[in-house]
Amino acid sequence: MRSTPSSDPVSPEPAASEAFLRMEGVSKVYPMGDHAVFALRSVDLSVAAETFTAVVGRSGSGKSTLLHLLAALETPTAGKVTVGAWRLSALDRKAQTHYRRAMVGMIFQAFHLVPTMTAFDNVALPLVLAGVAPERRRARAEACLEMVRLTHRAGHRPAELSGGERQRVAIARALVADPPLLLADEPTGNLDSTTAAQIVELLARLRHEHGKTVVFVTHHFAEVAAVADRVVELNDGRVVGRGDSPASSL
Amino acid sequence: MRLVDLVSLAFANLKRNRVRSAMTLVGVAVGVAALAALLAYGAGLQRTARGEFEALDLHNALRVTSQPSPLGAAGDVAFLPQSSFDLDSLPPPVALTDSLLKVIEGLDGVFAAYPEIVFPVRLKAGRRAVVATAEAVPQAFGALPAYRPEAGAFFAASTDSTLLLAPSMARRLGFEPPESIVGDTILVSSATLNVRALRRGNPGVNFGMVAPPVGYRGYWLRVAGLLPEDGQAVSGLFRVILPLELAKGMRKITFFSTLDLLMRGAAAGGYSAVRVHLADPEAYAAVRRALRERGLYVTGFRDQFARLERLFLVLDLALGIIGFIALLVATIGIANTMMMNVLERTAEIGVMKAVGGDEGDLQRLFLIESAALGLFGGLAGLGVGWGIAALLGAFVDRYLHGLGLSGIDVFYLPPWMAGGILALAVVISLAAGFVPARKAARVEPIRALRSAT
Ligand SMILES: Nc1ncnc2c1ncn2[C@@H]1O[C@H](COP(=O)(O)OP(=O)(O)OP(=O)(O)O)[C@@H](O)[C@H]1O
Ligand SMILES: [Mg+2]
Numbered sequence: 092m093r094s095t096p097s098s099d100p101v102s103p104e105p106a107a108s109e110a111f112l113r114m115e116g117v118s119k120v121y122p123m124g125d126h127a128v129f130a131l132r133s134v135d136l137s138v139a140a141e142t143f144t145a146v147v148g149r150s151g152s153g154k155s156t157l158l159h160l161l162a163a164l165e166t167p168t169a170g171k172v173t174v175g176a177w178r179l180s181a182l183d184r185k186a187q188t189h190y191r192r193a194m195v196g197m198i199f200q201a202f203h204l205v206p207t208m209t210a211f212d213n214v215a216l217p218l219v220l221a222g223v224a225p226e227r228r229r230a231r232a233e234a235c236l237e238m239v240r241l242t243h244r245a246g247h248r249p250a251e252l253s254g255g256e257r258q259r260v261a262i263a264r265a266l267v268a269d270p271p272l273l274l275a276d277e278p279t280g281n282l283d284s285t286t287a288a289q290i291v292e293l294l295a296r297l298r299h300e301h302g303k304t305v306v307f308v309t310h311h312f313a314e315v316a317a318v319a320d321r322v323v324e325l326n327d328g329r330v331v332g333r334g335d336s337p338a339s340s341l
Numbered sequence: 342m343r344l345v346d347l348v349s350l351a352f353a354n355l356k357r358n359r360v361r362s363a364m365t366l367v368g369v370a371v372g373v374a375a376l377a378a379l380l381a382y383g384a385g386l387q388r389t390a391r392g393e394f395e396a397l398d399l400h401n402a403l404r405v406t407s408q409p410s411p412l413g414a415a416g417d418v419a420f421l422p423q424s425s426f427d428l429d430s431l432p433p434p435v436a437l438t439d440s441l442l443k444v445i446e447g448l449d450g451v452f453a454a455y456p457e458i459v460f461p462v463r464l465k466a467g468r469r470a471v472v473a474t475a476e477a478v479p480q481a482f483g484a485l486p487a488y489r490p491e492a493g494a495f496f497a498a499s500t501d502s503t504l505l506l507a508p509s510m511a512r513r514l515g516f517e518p519p520e521s522i523v524g525d526t527i528l529v530s531s532a533t534l535n536v537r538a539l540r541r542g543n544p545g546v547n548f549g550m551v552a553p554p555v556g557y558r559g560y561w562l563r564v565a566g567l568l569p570e571d572g573q574a575v576s577g578l579f580r581v582i583l584p585l586e587l588a589k590g591m592r593k594i595t596f597f598s599t600l601d602l603l604m605r606g607a608a609a610g611g612y613s614a615v616r617v618h619l620a621d622p623e624a625y626a627a628v629r630r631a632l633r634e635r636g637l638y639v640t641g642f643r644d645q646f647a648r649l650e651r652l653f654l655v656l657d658l659a660l661g662i663i664g665f666i667a668l669l670v671a672t673i674g675i676a677n678t679m680m681m682n683v684l685e686r687t688a689e690i691g692v693m694k695a696v697g698g699d700e701g702d703l704q705r706l707f708l709i710e711s712a713a714l715g716l717f718g719g720l721a722g723l724g725v726g727w728g729i730a731a732l733l734g735a736f737v738d739r740y741l742h743g744l745g746l747s748g749i750d751v752f753y754l755p756p757w758m759a760g761g762i763l764a765l766a767v768v769i770s771l772a773a774g775f776v777p778a779r780k781a782a783r784v785e786p787i788r789a790l791r792s793a794t
Contacts, residue, residue: 155791164695164786184700192697199790203692207357217696219346264696 369718450624493566691789715770
């Protein structure tokens with residue numbers, strides 16, 4: 092699929108046939124009493140595999156909602172979401188879980204590590220939940236901690252780690268099941284700019300070296316400008332801008 | 342998720358909130374201990390009663406009277422009309438004579454038939470005196486295990502001036518070791534009716550006090566042997582055994598209640614009651630039928646024991662309900678703890694779902710946590726209950742030993758009952774954890790993730 096050359100090499104939007112991730116006419120409406128909140132309004136979006144996409148927009152513009160739809164944590168009110176061979180809008184709860192295990196690694200602004208577990212156990216958690224055997228879990232978790240350069244901190248609990256280290260643990264957790272898609276919701280939001288730069292660099296490296304497709308939500312486009320292939324701007328639930336980032340010409 | 346992982350995760354979670362988990366455990370332990378102690382108490386009573394019954398070979402014993410006994414089994418009275426105690430309306434009673442005893446002894450399955458002679462006596466040895474019930478048995482009883490003395494020997498002849506008693510009785514009479522009483526002669530006094538005083542129609546006056554028309558008659562009897570006391574400690578408290586012919590010749594008052602006396606007034610001569618001992622418990626129904634066909638009234642000790650067992654069932658049920666309520670209260674503690682755990686960990690549950698957690702697994706995780714609280718609380722409770730039972734049992738034993746008696750099991754918790762209590766604790770803990778676990782499974786990951794930031 093990816094080997095097919097793009098019909099328009101300068102267009103940031105891949106041809107539908109080539110897209111790894113696709114949203115067609117997707118809306119998400121939250122009923123709020125007598126009125127409704129439109130978190131997303133007929134969004135069309137295609138993302139090619141192994142690319143780095145930045146999603147920007149004001150607070151409340153629908154960025155998190157977009158990520159949650161891609162993670163099958165929510166279902167669209169209208170429209171169609173496809174990731175690889177998965178038709179997300181058609182999945183039942185059990186299939187959603189399978190999809191998340193196979194396809195998605197999630198990274199959050201607040202890290203969301205389990206406070207009582209060591210870094211190692213946090214990283215291995217998705218494999219535990221998926222019922223993977225202990226020996227394989229161990230090997231994978233060690234490899235992923237190595238990828239985020241935290242092997243020496245494996246036995247520490249989140250409270251004993253810095254913000255940047257916690258986020259790297261969270262990234263290792265997102266990588267442990269080797270999913271093709273990484274969804275990061277403001278992963279740098281709680282970090283200083285130096286540490287934030289390290290996280291961005293790490294995710295960019297994962298995309299290049301391990302072929303991950305990264306969707307990265309941020310308030311500060313500047314911090315991803317150097318590594319993002321393209322940027323999608325949301326405003327009030329609509330895609331108002333999409334384009335090559337300067338970096339994609341590299 | 343693999344079961345081992347679920348279990349170890351559940352334990353890790355319980356350890357997170359040590360104090361809360363510990364307090365919940367204590368609650369369950371107290372509930373289980375209460376339930377176990379109460380049930381063990383009921384079972385202990387029942388076992389003691391059954392032990393006595395079996396040690397005395399009572400399931401082989403029948404009591405035969407010539408008139409319906411108001412003290413008999415329900416079945417004996419039930420077939421009579423409402424005014425059954427109008428004795429004149431009954432067919433003429435069959436006299437319980439020695440010749441009838443011979444006939445009864447000839448029935449298939451009958452080991453012995455002998456007149457019922459039971460009367461109160463006072464035993465005296467040196468300065469010590471003890472009140473007891475004397476019971477006469479025929480020589481044939483020497484062959485029954487329950488009447489095989491553990492020291493000394495059974496009566497050599499039915500007319501010998503001898504008696505058998507239990508070691509505890511010997512101790513109470515001041516013999517230590519109890520075996521030292523064997524061969525000694527003690528004074529056995531029976532109460533007698535002062536017939537002359539009765540005839541005069543006015544009670545005697547003694548130092549200004551009204552004295553009942555009762556006298557005493559003393560007999561010097563040699564202790565032939567000590568009866569085994571295992572399982573019949575309570576009987577040992579008051580029972581002594583006399584040879585049948587000796588007892589027949591002793592002067593005594595044999596009635597135990599006024600009702601008994603009144604019923605006897607209409608008796609047709611002969612003995613007031615006869616005891617039949619079966620050779621084979623299987624013959625029970627047939628012998629009973631044969632006796633009834635002869636116009637006799639039969640009360641089985643076995644029937645009475647069945648009634649006793651029913652009584653125990655009611656007692657056990659009552660004790661069980663009280664204990665169960667205690668356990669139920671403790672389980673509300675589990676429900677509360679689990680609900681708090683779920684609320685506290687909502688964000689974490691959401692994250693687990695977001696990183697591939699399955700609804701069923703999360704529900705199971707919380708169910709395992711509450712089951713573990715039930716299981717370990719239950720084990721602790723059984724331990725505590727056992728400790729309490731052992732302690733109280735030791736006190737009772739010391740008290741009984743002080744009386745010169747061998748100990749009895751006040752508490753008895755058979756393994757199946759302990760297992761059942763434990764299973765019950767786990768099952769109702771699971772029930773208590775059900776709603777919280779469902780709540781955990783239903784956590785919306787999005788809501789949890791959003792609310793945590
Ligand atoms: N469960 C919900 N019920 C009602 N409204 C909701 C719900 N979740 C999100 N919204 C609304 O949908 C809109 C989009 O929310 P979303 O979280 O996607 O924005 P965002 O771009 O991620 O904002 P931020 O940058 O602050 O994280 C907001 O107006 C929000 O209030
Ligand atoms: Mg957001």
